[in-house]
Amino acid sequence: MTFQNTREFAKQLDSQDVLNHYQDQFIFPKVDGKRVIYFTGNSLGLQPKRTKSYIDEIMNDWAHLAVEGHFYAEKPWWDYQERFPESLSxxxxxxxxxxxxxxxxxxxxxLLMVSFYQPTATRYKIICEEKAFPSDQYMFQSQVHFHGYKPEDAIVEIKRREGEHNIRLEDILAKIEEVGDELALVLIGGVNYYTGQVFDIKTITAAGQKAGAKVGWDLAHAAGNIKLELHDWNVDFAAWCSYKYMNSGPGNASGCFVHERHHNSDLPRFAGWWGHNKERRFKMEPNFDPVEGAGGWQISNLPVLSLAPYLASVEMFAEVGMDALITKRDKITSYLEFILHEIDKEVDSNFEIITPSNPEERASQLSVFLHGEGRSLFDYLMKNGVIIDWREPNVIRLAPVPLYCSFEDMYDFGQILKKGILAK
Ligand SMILES: Cc1ncc(COP(=O)(O)O)c(C=O)c1O
Ligand SMILES: Nc1c(O)cccc1C(=O)C[C@H](N)C(=O)O
Incomplete structure (x- = not known):
């Protein structure tokens, strides 16, 4: 499709967009009385209007039923988590x-490392991506320490080639082969938080397992953003947060995946009563008898006030479906890319989109290196109602989230960006 950098054209794309009306289902912050253009759904998704009623329901049940709410609320709290797997899966x-x-x-x-990272004297290395999200790096370092190994020996980072922004699949596969018999675990972010690069989960999982390792994925930037086939791809385990693309609110509950073939295995795990056989949970027995499936990894009774917004979100995703989301995602991301190139030409600037240009290797994020621009451009955009984030040294990340961003937003963004550069 040939795009045009005009409001009429953007509006025409919006009129053809079957998800356009979902915008009205979200609450947008305002700047100078006008709703913002929100590009940071890869950090914290917007609040869906329906979410509050899910939380209110629990507050009301708590007020009127108190402890009885565990069993007699309309959505009883004791098995509230069971409302997720059907849609979340x-x-x-x-x-x-x-x-x-x-x-x-x-x-x-x-917690999943307890089960899936069991180093031995000869097989103890972890392969991860260079510049993984810092929390993952701290997690790797502390796990390796805990098991008595040295991070500089046990953690093998896959590097970008000189002058390149993204990691090549061939380099990941070569590293897996090189580490070979010493490899205990491969754990990578399915979508890199900084560049937006999407990794080939299926191929990397197969290669890691062929080398005799377990393969897990941090899907923080992938869940609700890319098409995942965790079961068919034979992934060992995965976890994700729900507050980015899944709009469940700040710091909210996480999701976990444990492949079926591990459900009846004797993998070690840290246990608690919420992972115990559901029928017998309240018999207060001394011996742990795990729930079959990923639920067996639960430990504490669940914070239902935090699950409620996640449930609202999962139900919205079930209505929309990943296929429709991905169709719009690809179109709006390409339109944003086009707008960036157009503005770049008009103002003779020098933006470098460091996210892969191949649609197979990117999703709902374009990271832009603002050569020749400074933090003042970021400040200008924020002041003018464009919510983005800034990452050192000079990168802005733009996530045109398909559920609530419009094509007209992309056009408006281009115009504000142009003014911001010319205002210097
Ligand atoms: C890739 C990745 N891993 C881990 C985290 C940390 O998540 P949390 O603070 O919910 O543990 C984040 C985001 O905060 C992330 O983007
Ligand atoms: N959770 C966050 C927070 O409480 C404050 C600031 C940022 C975050 C994030 O989630 C950052 C996000 N993971 C990222 O990709 O940058």
Whole structure:
């Protein structure tokens, strides 16, 4: 499709967009009385209007039923988490028994490492991406320390080639082969938080397992953003947060995936009563008898006030479906890319989009290196109602999230960007 940098053309794209009306289902902050153009759904998604009623329901049940709410609320709290797997499993391409919701992302990665990172004297190395999200780096370092190894020996980072912004698949595969018999675990972010690069989860998982390692994925930037087939791709385990593309609110609950083939294995895990056989949970027995499936990794009774917004979101995703989201995602991301190139030409600037240009290797994010511009351009955009984020040294990340961004937003953004550059 040939794009045009005009409001009429952007409006025409909006009129053809079957998801356009979802914009009205979200609450947008305002700047100078006008709703913002929101590009940071890769950090914190907007609040869906329906979410408040899910939280109010629990507050009301708590007020009127108190402890009885555990069993007699309309959505009883004791098995509230069971409302997730049916829909959530479709979002990540899993069997319902393979997903659960609990804790937060880094905590879940640590807990899953208990089961899936069991180093031995000869097989103890972890392959990860260079410049993984810092929390993942701290998680790797502390896990390796905990097991008595040295991070500089046990953690193998896959580097970008000189002058390149993204990691090549061939380099990941070569590193897996090179580490070979020493490799215990491969754990990579499915979508890199900084560049927006999407990794080939299926191929990397198969290669890691062929080398005899377990393969897990941090799907913080992938869940609700890319098509996932975790079961079919034979992924060992994965975890994600729900507050980015899944709009469940700041710091909210995380989702986990454990492949079916591990459900009846004797993998070690840290246990608690919420992972115990559901029928017998309140018999207060001394011996742990895990729930079959990913639910067996739960530990504490769940914070239902935090699950409520996640449930609102999962139900919205079930209505929309990942296919429709991805169709719009690709079109709006390409339109944003086009707008950036157009403005770049008009103002003779020098933006470098460091996210891969191949649609197979990117999703809902373009990271732009603003050569020749400074932090003042970021400040100008924020002041003028464009919410973006800034990452050192000079990168802005733009996530045109398909559920609530419009093509007209992309056009408006281009005009504000142009003014911001010319205003210097
Ligand atoms: C890739 C990635 N990993 C881990 C985290 C940390 O998540 P949490 O603070 O929920 O543990 C984030 C975002 O904050 C992230 O983007
Ligand atoms: N969770 C965040 C927070 O509480 C404050 C600031 C940023 C965050 C984020 O989630 C950042 C996000 N993971 C990122 O990709 O940058």
């Amino acid at each position: 479709k979002i990540v391409g899993a069997l319902p028994s393979e997903v659960t919701v609990m804790n937060t992302l880094t905590v879940n990665l640590h």
